[in-house]
Amino acid sequence: MSNHYYSDKPQVAHDRKAAEAVLRGISLRLVTDAGVFSKNGIDYGSRVLIDAMELPSGAHVLDVGCGYGPIGLTAAKLVPDGHVTMIDINERAVELSKENAKGNGIVNVTVLQSNLLTEVKKRDFDVILTNPPIRAGKETVHTIFEQAYDHLKVGGALWIVIQKKQGAPSAKAKLESLFTRVEEVTKDKGYRIFKALKEE
Numbered sequence: 001m002s003n004h005y006y007s008d009k010p011q012v013a014h015d016r017k018a019a020e021a022v023l024r025g026i027s028l029r030l031v032t033d034a035g036v037f038s039k040n041g042i043d044y045g046s047r048v049l050i051d052a053m054e055l056p057s058g059a060h061v062l063d064v065g066c067g068y069g070p071i072g073l074t075a076a077k078l079v080p081d082g083h084v085t086m087i088d089i090n091e092r093a094v095e096l097s098k099e100n101a102k103g104n105g106i107v108n109v110t111v112l113q114s115n116l117l118t119e120v121k122k123r124d125f126d127v128i129l130t131n132p133p134i135r136a137g138k139e140t141v142h143t144i145f146e147q148a149y150d151h152l153k154v155g156g157a158l159w160i161v162i163q164k165k166q167g168a169p170s171a172k173a174k175l176e177s178l179f180t181r182v183e184e185v186t187k188d189k190g191y192r193i194f195k196a197l198k199e200e
């Protein structure tokens, strides 16, 4: 039985809810459901990441583990002249992100079901964003960091949110082993935002 939020095919009965959220001053109506992460409202860590993320105009952005879409859809609204690819292993999350893009009139997104970044062919993203699936285990999270590095252009940046108690120090060490520069951009209630830069 696969009822945890990171299964590819949740079996739990549907429990759809719609909520209005204001993110970076943008109002979004987001539908959630049982079997997806943080179904009762936007995760606090996701909010901290959304508030901190810097997106160059026209950016090509990847949201890894998009869930029902709060991070990627806000990014798409912030860069109307750019494009956001959103991926998740969970088919219910993928369908919700597609529905939420449509419901909010967002057309500059592509939503894909993908285990890790396997289905992502583009390798020159400007920005990759993730609230990583801690519950899926450290190996999954660290593989996401490795694959994110490979999918960024030189000059691009990976932004992550992670709680101190959920392994922020080891995540930072892993990022430092891959990227030339890792900055702690902000911290809020135990959540850390790290920005890892891919330089020459």
Ligand SMILES: C[S@@+](CC[C@H](N)C(=O)[O-])C[C@H]1O[C@@H](n2cnc3c(N)ncnc32)[C@H](O)[C@@H]1O
Pocket: 005, 006, 007, 037, 038, 043, 046, 064, 065, 066, 067, 068, 069, 070, 071, 087, 088, 089, 090, 093, 114, 115, 116, 117, 131, 132, 133, 134, 136, 140
């Ligand atoms: C912490 S949640 C964040 C969800 C969403 N971004 C949000 O802010 O509400 C992590 C997401 O990663 C997804 N995930 C877990 N394992 C994955 C994998 N191997 N490949 C891709 N996505 C995965 C989960 O299904 C979940 O939606």
